[in-house]
Amino acid sequence: MAEIKNDDNLQPLETGQLKYDQNNLIPAVIQDDRSNVVLMVGYMNEEAVKRTISEGKVCFWSRSRQKYWVKGETSGNIFEVKSICADCDADTLLVKVIPLGPGLACHTGRYSCFYNTLDGFKQQEQNNG
Numbered sequence: 001m002a003e004i005k006n007d008d009n010l011q012p013l014e015t016g017q018l019k020y021d022q023n024n025l026i027p028a029v030i031q032d033d034r035s036n037v038v039l040m041v042g043y044m045n046e047e048a049v050k051r052t053i054s055e056g057k058v059c060f061w062s063r064s065r066q067k068y069w070v071k072g073e074t075s076g077n078i079f080e081v082k083s084i085c086a087d088c089d090a091d092t093l094l095v096k097v098i099p100l101g102p103g104l105a106c107h108t109g110r111y112s113c114f115y116n117t118l119d120g121f122k123q124q125e126q127n128n129g
Contacts, residue, residue: 010085015049019091025061026093030071030105033082033096039105040113042071044093049084056081058095076101 020026025043032039042060048068051059058071058079072078079097086093099105106113
């Protein structure tokens with residue numbers, strides 16, 4: 001198997017080059033930079049992306065409350081941004097972070113929001129041979 005490198009051809013993009021949806025939002029996958037665990041997914045508009053870049057803390061646009069919010073502003077579970085990349089279509093962001101404070105991403109008090117498994121799915125065993 002060939003060595004996998006993901007940083008060979010990094011292409012800088014301006015926030016205006018991102019492809020926002022019909023509501024002017026882009027999904028942002030938040031991943032722990034140390035463990036590579038996906039912590040949560042939120043939505044950003046162009047201003048939230050710019051705030052995240054300038055402040056170094058993850059800023060989202062709340063679809064339900066129709067306002068900006070910085071992750072951890074009330075809980076203390078702040079995410080320090082380490083890198084931001086867009087996918088190949090520039091319509092999804094991957095934001096790598098270091099969780100600060102209690103280190104919990106989920107409002108339920110868990111490290112990651114992804115703890116529910118889908119009923120009926122049987123995990124494949126890895127073949128090491």
